Amino acid sequence: MNEQIRQLVRQAGLDDADFPIENWDNVPLAKFAQLIVRECAGFRNELGVALCTDPSALYRYFGVEE
Numbered sequence: 001m002n003e004q005i006r007q008l009v010r011q012a013g014l015d016d017a018d019f020p021i022e023n024w025d026n027v028p029l030a031k032f033a034q035l036i037v038r039e040c041a042g043f044r045n046e047l048g049v050a051l052c053t054d055p056s057a058l059y060r061y062f063g064v065e066e
Helices: 003-011 021-026 028-041 055-062
Strands: none
Touching (some): 003 021, 003 055, 028 055
16 A cells, blocks of 8 residues: 555544554555545546546556556
8 A cells, every 4th residue: 555545544544553554455445445546547427528637647646556
């Protein structure tokens, strides 16, 4: 999980002593975050217009492989 996703996890209050963020690379939540990034990268509005003009940049920013 890259730093941008780690920051979002902290902002959501999901990083705590019982389940520290360092353990997240081994759980399905990291995969869930990647799936959200992929969904956002491919999202189109009701007219079929892509809202993300550079999906590769979004993948790079969040550390998701294309």
